[in-house]
Amino acid sequence: MEFIDLKTQYRRLEPLIRQRIDAVLERGSYIMGPEVGELEEKLAGFAKAKHCISCASGTDALLMPLMAWGIGPGDAVFAPAFSFFATAEVVALLGATPVLVDINPDTFNIDPDKLAAAVEAVKKGDPKLHPLPVQAMGGALKPKAVITADLFGQPADYAPILDMAAKQRLAVLEDAAQGFGGVYRGQRACGLGCHAAATSFFPAKPLGCYGDGGAIFTDDDELADLCRSIRVHGKGSHKYDNARIGLNGRLDTLQAAILLPKLDILGEEIEARQLVAKRYAEGLAGSAVATPKVPDGFVSAWAQYTVRLKNRDAVAAALGKAGIPTGVYYPKTLAAQSALAYLGYGADAFPEAEQAALEVLSLPMHPYLNEKEQRRIIDSLLHEAKPQA
Numbered sequence: 056m057e058f059i060d061l062k063t064q065y066r067r068l069e070p071l072i073r074q075r076i077d078a079v080l081e082r083g084s085y086i087m088g089p090e091v092g093e094l095e096e097k098l099a100g101f102a103k104a105k106h107c108i109s110c111a112s113g114t115d116a117l118l119m120p121l122m123a124w125g126i127g128p129g130d131a132v133f134a135p136a137f138s139f140f141a142t143a144e145v146v147a148l149l150g151a152t153p154v155l156v157d158i159n160p161d162t163f164n165i166d167p168d169k170l171a172a173a174v175e176a177v178k179k180g181d182p183k184l185h186p187l188p189v190q191a192m193g194g195a196l197k198p199k200a201v202i203t204a205d206l207f208g209q210p211a212d213y214a215p216i217l218d219m220a221a222k223q224r225l226a227v228l229e230d231a232a233q234g235f236g237g238v239y240r241g242q243r244a245c246g247l248g249c250h251a252a253a254t255s256f257f258p259a260k261p262l263g264c265y266g267d268g269g270a271i272f273t274d275d276d277e278l279a280d281l282c283r284s285i286r287v288h289g290k291g292s293h294k295y296d297n298a299r300i301g302l303n304g305r306l307d308t309l310q311a312a313i314l315l316p317k318l319d320i321l322g323e324e325i326e327a328r329q330l331v332a333k334r335y336a337e338g339l340a341g342s343a344v345a346t347p348k349v350p351d352g353f354v355s356a357w358a359q360y361t362v363r364l365k366n367r368d369a370v371a372a373a374l375g376k377a378g379i380p381t382g383v384y385y386p387k388t389l390a391a392q393s394a395l396a397y398l399g400y401g402a403d404a405f406p407e408a409e410q411a412a413l414e415v416l417s418l419p420m421h422p423y424l425n426e427k428e429q430r431r432i433i434d435s436l437l438h439e440a441k442p443q444a
């Protein structure tokens with residue numbers, strides 16, 4: 056049994072993918088070949104965003120808009136306390152300070168009320184309003200941007216976040232690395248009206264390539280131009296005119312060629328994931344396994360199907376013995392990562408994130424998970440899960 060089955064999809068698309076790869080090999084345009092532009096156009100159409108700028112990874116897709124906005128030392132960038140490391144890493148990499156915010160325990164996403172409190176706390180430099188990094192004490196930092204994460208594929212709650220951000224003049228960057236294909240109030244992830252959105256094409260994400268890749272989405276013409284420049288060493292009017300400091304952040308033509316046929320079936324695959332999620336929810340209902348909640352108006356892309364368990368580690372070990380792969384995303388909060396210890400957050404700063412880190416277990420989830428395999432996973436879980444720790 057596979058945790059995320061990439062082979063079945065490959066068998067399904069094999070002739071199309073090989074044709075696309077062959078076309079690139081025959082032409083030899085490995086860097087910024089025509090498939091890159093074709094993909095960007097189709098991705099922008101899928102998400103209904105004005106611009107799509109493909110790039111080398113989801114991490115670069117987060118980094119480049121922050122660089123374009125001039126985020127740096129003295130700036131506060133708000134981010135959820137429970138996410139993949141890159142969500143906060145890009146902030147620290149630019150010398151700005153990640154100000155972490157606790158999550159909503161039902162959705163694992165940033166809590167909009169706590170986010171609003173965190174912004175006020177940074178403005179006043181007052182840790183009584185919200186746990187603050189030592190760098191923000193006494194009003195030393197300027198609030199600049201919010202990075203939300205669409206964790207496990209479910210969009211964050213954008214209406215209150217965008218409302219607050221407009222009042223506080225903050226830029227909002229949607230980290231949709233796991234969320235591409237998800238829907239919030241009728242609009243697809245990366246087209247939700249944030250100032251910019253970032254996704255990843257890491258193979259295990261809902262839309263994955265065969266290596267690293269990512270993309271930025273925005274409706275802002277100026278931001279799009281800046282990201283296109285930053286993507287190629289801050290290029291100006293031509294390749295050897297460097298107007299600003301940038302990166303080598305391009306998506307390979309081969310990866311664009313692989314993504315094109317995959318994008319054509321993404322909508323259908325997202326539908327198939329809904330069915331898998333429904334079978335888990337029904338099979339585990341009323342048990343000691345708490346299944347994920349998807350509020351009205353949200354559709355998850357189900358990058359992960361993550362349950363909560365009081366005896367998580369024992370269940371994970373028992374399932375592993377039975378040949379059922381599981382994952383713990385994430386065993387630590389961002390505040391507990393050694394690399395961010397310099398922020399000086401206390402061990403109990405983000406109680407919901409800390410509780411999640413102890414209880415979460417991600418189950419096999421992909422569009423090709425069959426009913427028989429899923430029955431076995433559900434039966435094993437019902438057998439092993441205990442109501443008490």
Ligand SMILES: *Cc1c(COP(=O)(O)O)cnc(C)c1O
Pocket residue numbers: 112113114115138139141142204230232233255256257267268269
């Ligand atoms: C995967 C992921 C990233 C980083 O994407 P890469 O393509 O691996 O650089 C960023 N944020 C979140 C939430 C992710 O899951």
